[in-house]
Amino acid sequence: MARLFGTDGVRGLANGELTPELALSLAASAARVLAAHDRSHRPVAVVGRDPRASGEMLEAAVVAGLASAGADVLRLGVQPTPAVAYLVGELNADLGVMISASHNPMPDNGIKLFAAGGHKLPDGIEDEIEAGLGAETTRPIGAEIGRVSDVEDALDRYAGHLLGSTPHPLTGLRVVVDCANGAASVVAPEVYRKAGAEVIAIHAEPDGININDGCGSTHLEQLQATVAEHGADLGIAHDGDADRCLAVDGVGEVVDGDQIMAILALAMADAGELADNTLVATVMSNLGLHLAMREHGVTVRTTAVGDRYVLEELRAGGYTLGGEQSGHVVLPGHATTGDGLLTALRLMSRVASSGRSLAELAGVMRRLPQVLVNVRVADKAAVADSDAVREAVDAVEAELGEEGRVLLRPSGTEQLIRVMVEAPAQHTAQTAADRLAGVVSAVS
Structure with a gap:
């Protein structure tokens, strides 16, 4: 069972x-x-x-x-x-x-x-x-x-905690927040306004049926359009229970969890808050995050996919920042789990205090094209033990050098091998991923 x-x-x-x-x-x-x-x-x-x-x-x-x-x-x-x-x-x-x-x-x-x-x-x-x-x-x-x-007074208590964890007022920022018709529909716009921002809220009228329906952090199109329509500085997207945060900059480009972590890591390093100058991320975080952090002297510790593994590493090492590409970011000094509202407040604080746009801040990291191919197999263990697969991976890694990455990961629930390749160009990543997928499929 x-x-x-x-x-x-x-x-x-x-x-x-x-x-x-x-x-x-x-x-x-x-x-x-x-x-x-x-x-x-x-x-x-x-x-x-x-x-x-x-x-x-x-x-x-x-x-x-x-x-x-x-x-x-x-x-x-x-x-x-x-x-x-x-x-x-x-x-x-x-x-x-x-x-x-x-x-x-x-x-x-x-x-x-x-x-x-x-x-x-x-x-x-x-x-x-x-x-x-x-x-x-x-x-x-x-x-x-x-x-x-x-x-x-449950929401008031939580709102007070969030405001007390915000390092800089958001005065002067115009922000659009997509609440996914979810749990943050009341508290997110309220807290962002109390922190000083001008707030335009969308998808903030839950009726029990419309949660996550074409909106929120998995559907960013309307947020992008609304940011442009209102000339906002940025947009924030939450999911149905608001433990995640993704963002859109003033020109409509998506700022994902890796970029948010890069921005927060450097902000915390500047403030002396980044314990051991270390960030915790999963194996699925973009290589661009690793390269950017290396350039700024920040160590990245890598875990298996899943917020529980990020949390375990954060607690074990006493680190102060970690998360996932999906926008699930954990700040242990202020929260015991991922908190999309806390993440958004810290991100907006960095924009407000630096006087730089979100696009400029996110530019610290270049996202490398990332291709993921799921290969159905008969035996995941056979693939893991295959010399042919290992040799093919070694060959692709040698071709990519330090500007690319290969990750083969078995699914935890299905007979699938997930083949992920990152490279400087989309075509290069796609070609390599297809090539490796062919080798994996032949072995199984």
Whole structure:
């Protein structure tokens, strides 16, 4: 049986794979596991959700499951994922539950759990929770049943935290923010205005159905058009739960997560905030990021794909900046998880304080053309052990030299090998990727 928890919680089609029964059982098991690990007090859990329609149903199930197992529940309502992580610590809770499928389409949903302090749950605790699903237990009765209350000032607390983490006012900036009709639709425009920016908000009217629908960080076209229409300095795009941030500069060019990290790394280095002059990124980050950081004396530590691996490396090394090309950026000095609003505020602060445009700042890094080819194979292990594949990769790497890169990565869920090539020219990258894909396909 496949593990229930993925790299980012439990996800699936709401009312399909992810039923209210599963949500209730998962929440109850989480409360029991927490109580077993610390019997000094009754567990307290905070619960937030994004605005998709199924979140209402799943929130009710999660709250019922927690209370039925004896945990007190603080209901946060619609919140960004990073707000829930922050409020776990702010409210001294033992557990945080976020109901969201992030950038996924509206019919999907998910349940993400945070430990005390707002950190991701260790794998071992997730395994205990999964093992306890549907277990026959003695349920609390009477006064031992958990109580449920609402935190009326949850968004205000989170907004105050964000503003306190913004190093420079945004006075003079005109910004367009695409809220993806998601969890940041209220708080993002409000915080950016309070920080001093003139804000034009789009896709900030969630109705439970329109989240991520042709908008947000996966669909930047309207943001680009609106930046041009209003003569804005830049645009910010969030996803449905606002743990990501991508940007558009004043001339409509996309500024991705790698470029955002490059800008923030140099800003933090200037301010003495970049621990060990080190940035943490995944193997999928563009080679251009590595070359730019090398030129400015910043070390890049590389992890496997997935924000949990970035977080592990950040915590292990005590580093202060890391993230992914997708715009999932983590600043451990201010947040325990990726926070799209915090990222946007720090990015805009750099623009405002430097007096330089976002296009100019992003120019510190040249994105190399990156080609990804997925090759279906019969046996991923055979490909990994193949001398022919290894020789082909060595030959392409020798041709590209320091101005290119090859990455072969097995899919974690399918019989696929992902062949990625970066090179100074698109044609060069495509030709090399196709060539390697042919060798991989022949071996399998």
